[in-house]
Amino acid sequence: MQAILTNEQKMMIDSVAGMSASGVEAAMTILKENEWPEEPDNILFDEWSSLGLKDFDSKSETGLVDAILVVYTLAKNITPNRFTSHLAAIQVISAAGLLPSVNFNGEMRYCLAVDEEDSEPLGPYDACLKGDKIFGKKKSIMHGREADVNVVILDNDKVVLTRPGIISSVTNFDILNPVVDITYEGSQFIEISDGAHAGLLRAIVILAAELCGIARGAVDLAANYANIRHQFGRQIGGFQGVAHQLADAFVAAETAWSLTLFAAWALDTNLAEAKKAIHEAKAKASEAAVFAAERALQVYGGLGMTLEAPPHIFLRRALAGSSQFGGVHWHRCKIAREILKSRSDITNLAK
Amino acid sequence: MNFSDTAELADFRKKAGNWLNHVLKDFPEVSEESERESQARNWQDCLNQGGWLGISWSQGYGGRGLTELHTAVFNEECILRHAPTPIGLIGILLAGPTILSHGTEEQKREYLPKILSGEDIWCQGFSEPDTGSDLAGLQTRAVATLDGWRINGQKVWTSSGHIANKCLLLARTKSGKSRHHGISYFLADTAHFDVRPLKMINGDAEFNEMFIDNVFVPKNSLLGELNEGWVVAMTTLMVERSSVAFNLQVWARQILDRLLGLVIEKNLQDDQYVLDRLGAFESEVDAIRIGAIRGASSLAAGQTPGPEASALKLQWANSVQEISRFCLEIGGPIFQRSAINDQNFWMHKYLRARGHSIEGGTNEIQKSILAERVLNLPKSR
Structure with a gap:
């Protein structure tokens, strides 16, 4: 057992933390002036484009644990970036064995098209193939407008790479991850392969890590505020009513982060329990992010209700991420069915 | 990783x-x-x-x-x-490691082998009727004599007190402005303590109250420096939190296993509400195990145990309480057919679990530790 970070990983975290130090301000600028910052995206796409692909790409030195450390650190400061969603899409491509067709020089950007109007995260979907053409409508695709290639998930474990279909704009509560709906009316695919489920599980871990970062970031944000805001002649962080709800949020964030680290490690190690671990990570990270962001808003008091203060940005991202790729309830039921199944397997074996 | x-x-x-x-x-x-x-x-x-x-x-x-x-x-x-x-769990878990880090060579040779053999059974005399969470406010006094001290006071919530012959005893040896300075840590004999069992709400008599009336302890029973027992006591509490962390997850796993059996027995495998709760519990119990592994790994890598142990303790108390309450919920009124001294498993577990958020540092104390030492918030007491 050596469940600790290596020195290389610590250096990586430091370097990403440096890039995202002004994340909160950048997020506020997007809100006020609708101006998307070029950094740290440029540097991330240039240098980290094949992050987390050790299993699939001989050139990559980094595994999924490394990938989630970067994603977590970016999210802690709510750093606006298109890299995280790109990274999730790349994970699906790698699991489907389609890496050779990917351009890693940072120029090509990918997005992941999964959810539909009434679909469950793992399908069945309405979108389908007719010959070599794709038909159907995928919803809430993060950064879909900027993507050069769409990674579309279909039934029967199929992953399809295609040029963007018809993009319709969507107004979304989460301003840091603009989403679009994309309709495919006979787009031709570039590549097709099996491996959608395996890929989605990797993408879900990326999302869980982002939510963990949001959760911890919201706690730190509110703790800083509780240290400078005074009422009744003292810092409000000195009141247990304030301090203890942040401690609760910290515990939730740590719980989720433990599960997410384990899930990434289990996937990297090809462990049988990886699947259950991923459902656990996503369920808990979703819950923790929303809880922590709500606590942050509460600690900010009236200011938290204004667009001027940052808690609402964390809350927006938390809510959006928690509903994507399966909500809390869906993942919990998956976990429960999994453990009930292994219990009945054991019982049947005993008979 | x-x-x-x-x-x-x-x-x-x-x-x-x-x-x-x-x-x-x-x-x-x-x-x-x-x-x-x-x-x-x-x-x-x-x-x-x-x-x-x-x-x-x-x-x-x-x-x-x-x-x-x-x-x-x-x-x-x-x-x-x-x-x-x-x-001799308390000796093995707490007394041993505390004596190992603060004892003289003579004390180590005297006490450690007897802890392992079970010849000495230890209890922990920290809490008092008027000082529970606020440990530094303790009132038990030790007055110096020529060859040792005379101790007067009262201790409470003493697990194993009724079977113990030795006690990790905190007493005030000096009064003054600083509450932490002036406390001393004794390895005391309990032969002359008046020990009375306290019956818990589930019928068990796990813990006791101890009345100490002018009991003599010799000079060589002092552990660590005179008046500096607070430091020694902190070792005991830190050892308690870190060594127990690994056991917590398994204790939680045991009750969750029982719940799983109950769900199958009552044919609730397709009930969405039950599935939701089960999924949440499973995640929490797994997270406690992973957290304990992370903590043990950093200890093994030479880092000192941090306040993260408080997060695990909180999580564990919360999970076991929720799981045992949920067992009663799906068991219905039949599960409540229990008398005071009855060993009805579910009721017994549920009632015992209420203590988890109180013993070993209350939830409130753990949250304050996290707020101050991890989140750098001001003291909230």
Whole structure:
């Protein structure tokens, strides 16, 4: 057992933390002036484009644990970036064995098209193939407008790479991850392969890590505020009513982060329990992010209700991420069915 | 990042498992309180003869000179098999490590072997009627005599007090402005303490109150420096939090296993509400295990135990309380057919679990620790 970070990983975290130090301000600028910052995206796409692909790409030195450390650190400061969603899409491509067709020089950007109007995260979907053409409508695709290639998930474990279909704009509560709906009316695919489920599980871990970062970031944000805001002649962080709800949020964030680290490690190690671990990570990270962001808003008091203060940005991202790729309830039921199944397997074996 | 055992630990785990499978045949689960005590005594003998006690203690004091991770692995294997608890648990878990880090050579030689053999049974005399969470406010006094001290005061919530012959005793040796300075830590004999069992709401008499009326302790019973017992006490509390962390997850796992059986027995496998709760519980219990592995790994890597142990303790208390309440919820009124002294499993567990958010530092204390030491918030007391 050596469940600790290596020195290389610590250096990586430091370097990403440096890039995202002004994340909160950048997020506020997007809100006020609708101006998307070029950094740290440029540097991330240039240098980290094949992050987390050790299993699939001989050139990559980094595994999924490394990938989630970067994603977590970016999210802690709510750093606006298109890299995280790109990274999730790349994970699906790698699991489907389609890496050779990917351009890693940072120029090509990918997005992941999964959810539909009434679909469950793992399908069945309405979108389908007719010959070599794709038909159907995928919803809430993060950064879909900027993507050069769409990674579309279909039934029967199929992953399809295609040029963007018809993009319709969507107004979304989460301003840091603009989403679009994309309709495919006979787009031709570039590549097709099996491996959608395996890929989605990797993408879900990326999302869980982002939510963990949001959760911890919201706690730190509110703790800083509780240290400078005074009422009744003292810092409000000195009141247990304030301090203890942040401690609760910290515990939730740590719980989720433990599960997410384990899930990434289990996937990297090809462990049988990886699947259950991923459902656990996503369920808990979703819950923790929303809880922590709500606590942050509460600690900010009236200011938290204004667009001027940052808690609402964390809350927006938390809510959006928690509903994507399966909500809390869906993942919990998956976990429960999994453990009930292994219990009945054991019982049947005993008979 | 690696969550699995090293080859050496895996081998150790296997050997421990084999040995346990062999000896545990003679130790069936017992529910009667009186039977539990004699079984705990026999179990300690068995562990000691097998060389499984004091795993991380140095060989000179009867230990095996291995690491804390080995101890954690052995405890995990024990609890997974529903092994009994050794009678001298508090000595093994708390007194031993505290004496190891603060005791004189003479004290180590005097006390450590007897902890392992079960000749000495220890209890912890920290809490008092007027000082629970606020430990530094303790009122028990030790007045110096020519060859030692005379102690007067009262202790409460003393687990194992009724079977112990030794006590980790905190008493005030000096009054002054600083509450932390002036406390001393004694290794006291309990022969002249007046010990009265307290019955808990589930009928068990796990803990006691102790009245100490002019009891003499000799000079060599002082552990650490005179008036500086607070530092020693902090070691005991830190050891308690970190060594217990690994056991917590397995205790939680045991009750969750029971719940899983209950869900199947009551044919609730397709009830969405039950599935939702089950999924949440499973995640929490797994997270406690992963958190404990992370904590033990940083300890093994030479980092000092941090306040993260408080997060695990909070999580554990919360999970076990929620799970045991949920068992009662799906059990219905039948599960509440229980008298005070009855050993009705579910009611007994539920009532016992209410104490988890109080014992070993209340939830409120743990949250304040996290707020101050992790989140750098001002003191909120």
